[in-house]
Structures are given as C-alpha cells and as structure tokens.
Amino acid sequence: MSDASLPAEIAAAVQFDRDGLVAAIAQQHDTGEVLMLAWMNRAALSETLATGDVCYWSRSRQKLWRKGETSGQRQRLVELRVDCDGDTLLLLVDQTGVACHTGRRNCFFRAWRNGHLDTIAEVLVDPKTLYGF
Template structure:
C-alpha cells in the first residue's frame, strides 16, 4: 500500500519520518511541487511558488521560507533582495503529496509588484480586471 493510502486511513497523531514522506512525494518532472503561501493570521492567500526538496528541507529547518526560482534556476529565499521575508508558521501537505500549504508571517508585500498578494487580477466574464493598483 502506498504511503498516501496509508495516510488516508491514519488516525490523528499518527506520524511518519519526514525522509519517508519526501521520498514518496510525486515531485514533477523538474523535481518541484507547488507551494501556496497563506498569511497565518487572517488566511489571505499571498502567492504560489515552487519548491524542490532542498528548498522544502531548508524551509522546515530554518523557519525562513525558501523557494525554487524557475526563472533563475536557483534557490530563492523570499525577501533576500526586497526584505519582504516570509517566516514559516506551519507547513501542510495535501492528501496525495503534490501540493504544499505554507502558513506564513509576511513582512511587507508578498508580490514583487509591491501589491499585498500576487492575486490582484480578477477574471470577470470575458475580461481580466486589475483589482489592486501597484504602489505609486
């Protein structure tokens, strides 16, 4: 039985070694998994990024969120240039191991555009409407 099927039947408080879970995760062809960052106190969804195993292990060990930058092809420690860091409050893995939810304490805006989050474009019928202006 796969780890994911075992976890479906697990009881609250059951544990598995982290290395076993990381080995079983269905990383995509590039060795990545989607990671959703959510503000821990009010639930606002801030951004979606990607993590490889190294980024996830570093995040869990340090408490400072680290992603994999697909454009730069290197680890990206959130806020390393902007100062808008994310401190990990808790990390959660979905039921089949292919998506992470990171509850974070966000310092400053989460989006590189200066907006509070990356989801400022509303899809409305047949158009996209920018719902939040960037900083002046």
C-alpha cells in the first residue's frame, strides 16, 4: 500500500523522526491494558488506516510487519490517537490472543521491585507454537 493514501490531516499531524518512523503504543481498547510499543512508517500507518488491521515497521527486518500475519495474534484498530507533539501514536486495539512474541499477553511483563526485575506475567502461549521456532 502506498503512503500516498495517508490522509492529509494525519500526514500533517504526525511528526515522523529522521528515519521516517513514529512510536506507536498499542493499548487494549476495553481494558486500558498497555500491550506493546512498536514503530510505524508512513506506509504502515496508511495500511493500518485503510484496512483496520494494525501494521508496523520492523526495524530489525526493515520491512512492514503486519501484526499477527504469522502468529494469528492480530490487532484490529478501534481508534487512533495522536499525542500533543505528534511524535507518538496511541492505537486503541482489539487484540486477538497474546501481543508479545514471548507468548505473554503484553510486552511489559517485568517490573522493577525491591532492587531487581520480577517477572509478573507468565507465558500463555509457547512461542514455538506461535512462530515455529
């Protein structure tokens, strides 16, 4: 999908960084649970708005990352919010299954407590089942 289809009002509001990326926080729309942080470029944002299925930019693979394409753990966009500076997006989503590649519901499964990191959420789905590795 071409980034030419990015609505002008969104294109003007979003401040992409020097690498052409903007931070995108995914939050479960009905519970408020913060699921993950990822990055979007113009093409990913355009595709997300056009299809309603969340698409990110994978910095490690240098390509579009259609959330759940491999694992089935999709995110459906409910609402897009742009912060006051335009440099962060909040995606209110309906998450199917787990959001984290570790098999946990969200990516924030470690908490700094009493001087060390505690794991506060268990694996719900074995990553080997999700990704075959």
